[in-house]
Amino acid sequence: MKTKPRVLGLGGIFFKATDAPKLRAWYAKHLGLPIDPAWGGCAFEWRDLKDPRRKRATIGSAVEAKTPYFRPSTKPFMVNYQVGYL
Numbered sequence: 001m002k003t004k005p006r007v008l009g010l011g012g013i014f015f016k017a018t019d020a021p022k023l024r025a026w027y028a029k030h031l032g033l034p035i036d037p038a039w040g041g042c043a044f045e046w047r048d049l050k051d052p053r054r055k056r057a058t059i060g061s062a063v064e065a066k067t068p069y070f071r072p073s074t075k076p077f078m079v080n081y082q083v084g085y086l
Contacts, residue, residue, distance in 0.1 A: 003085050004085075005083050005085055006083065006084070006085070007081045007082065007083055008048075008056070008081075008083065008084050009046070009048075009058065009081070009082045010058045010079070010080075010081060010082070011058065011059065011080035011081050011082040012041075012059035012060065012061070012079070012080040013058070013059070013060050013061075013077070013079055013080075014041075014059075014061050014062075014063055014069070014070075014078045014079075015061075015076060015078075016062075016064070016065040016067065016070070016076045016077070017062040017063070017064070017065060020062045020063055020064045020065075023062045024040055024041075024061075027062070033060070040061055040062070040063070041059055041060055041061025041062075042059070042060055043057040043059055044057060044058045044059075044060065046058065059080075
C-alpha cells in the first residue's frame with residue numbers, strides 16, 4: 001500500500017522587511033534570537049514527537065523587501081511546511 005506524503009511540521013516563516021539587517025539585529029538584541037550571519041535567520045530546533053531521536057528545525061528569517069525568492073507570489077510573507085512520509 002502506498003503512503004501519501006504528509007505535513008510533518010512547520011518548515012519556516014519568512015517575511016519581507018525594508019531593512020532586513022536592522023530588523024534581524026533588533027530580534028537578536030531584544031528577543032535573544034541567535035541570528036546566523038551566514039544566511040540571516042535562525043533555526044528553532046525541536047524533536048519529533050513520534051521519534052524523539054529525530055531532530056527537526058523551523059526556520060525564521062526577515063528577508064529584503066525586493067527579494068525574488070517569493071516569486072511568483074507578491075505577498076510579504078511565506079510559510080513553508082516540512083513534508084515527508086510517516
